[in-house]
Amino acid sequence: MSRSIWPSVRQGVLLSLPVxxxxxxxxxxxxxxxxxxxxxxFEATVMSATTFAGAAQFVAIDLMGHQxxxxxxxxxxxAVNFRHLLYSAAITPVIRPYSWRTKAAIFFLLVxxxxxxxxxxRRGFDVAVFLSLGASLFTMWVAATAxxxxxxxxxxxxxxxxxxxxxxIYFLALVMGFRSRPNWTLVVITTFVVSALVYKAxxxxxxxxxxxxxxxFGGLSGMLAAAIAARPDPPEARDEAPEPSLSHGVMGPAE
Amino acid sequence: MSDTTLIIxxxxxxxxxxxxxxxxxxxxxxxxxxxxxxxLDAVPAAVMTTLVVPAAVSSSWAEVAVLAATxxxxxxxxxxxxxAFGMAMILLLRAI
Numbered sequence: 001m002s003r004s005i006w007p008s009v010r011q012g013v014l015l016s017l018p019v020x021x022x023x024x025x026x027x028x029x030x031x032x033x034x035x036x037x038x039x040x041x042f043e044a045t046v047m048s049a050t051t052f053a054g055a056a057q058f059v060a061i062d063l064m065g066h067q068x069x070x071x072x073x074x075x076x077x078x079a080v081n082f083r084h085l086l087y088s089a090a091i092t093p094v095i096r097p098y099s100w101r102t103k104a105a106i107f108f109l110l111v112x113x114x115x116x117x118x119x120x121x122r123r124g125f126d127v128a129v130f131l132s133l134g135a136s137l138f139t140m141w142v143a144a145t146a147x148x149x150x151x152x153x154x155x156x157x158x159x160x161x162x163x164x165x166x167x168x169i170y171f172l173a174l175v176m177g178f179r180s181r182p183n184w185t186l187v188v189i190t191t192f193v194v195s196a197l198v199y200k201a202x203x204x205x206x207x208x209x210x211x212x213x214x215x216x217f218g219g220l221s222g223m224l225a226a227a228i229a230a231r232p233d234p235p236e237a238r239d240e241a242p243e244p245s246l247s248h249g250v251m252g253p254a255e
Numbered sequence: 256m257s258d259t260t261l262i263i264x265x266x267x268x269x270x271x272x273x274x275x276x277x278x279x280x281x282x283x284x285x286x287x288x289x290x291x292x293x294x295l296d297a298v299p300a301a302v303m304t305t306l307v308v309p310a311a312v313s314s315s316w317a318e319v320a321v322l323a324a325t326x327x328x329x330x331x332x333x334x335x336x337x338x339a340f341g342m343a344m345i346l347l348l349r350a351i
Contacts, residue, residue, distance in 0.1 A: 025335070043263060049265045050272060056270060068334070070261060085274075089281035092282035095273045107274040107275040160348060165310060165345045168309070171303040172341075173338055174299075174334060175303045176330065178299060191300075195304065195308045199308050219305055222300060227290040230289050
């Protein structure tokens, strides 16, 4: 291990560049929207630096604007970030040799592009490349959030810029990004129908339903549909378990 | 502590917990049952679908048309371009 780590650091930064071009604008937008939803610029920046998750942070500020209880915001964020639990399990054999301090850094930076790197380099995993990639993304995410939060106050009238539709469109585009997964159509349609019925239920007299239960029951119905429709793994794939089919399109910065 | 502070702490806890939790908990199991794995795999798409529902069922025709067009555009183009397209379309339709 006498060779310099700088080539690895450089490789990590280079790997991050394509993702940065999408990540930067999204983070600026997050900062501006978070302030529009009542966070201080400092709080928005702290959230990006501690949670460090694209879609999940947008979910949180979206729900903060809908007057739903705090527990349902946190449960929704947990649900969107749930895939990280699977990433973390999938890279177990790769990271087992490292010290706990290094593992802590790996966990903190285990977002979609990092997982994609770890998955495609299981044999020659270079922890310096992984950490450099993650740290580059983290720096951009936090700096661009701060920029948007401190300088984005021109977005004070969401309706005027159609910003009320920004997050539904964004989430819909992300859902479409998952479409190569097994049983995706079944999951999305089941979820949509159940969620819409629960959302509309108060209009039909069922006042104990309605938001935020459309997220809870909609999500659970989609999971149930996926579980019922699932096929057993082919026998030769089993020694790779636990590793569900996660690898499609994980380079997407915004997932 | 304010609600915002609690939300930030809660979001941090569940995010970091899931990134470390797979290694600490899930990897102790020899194998995850395929139905459990399929259900977990469906979570992101399912949750994000529920977040589109309010806009899709309680808005006027313009919002529904934009969401339908977004589905079509997303089959061809990336997330950022699709988002830009959808926003341009809704601004246009509301301006008419």
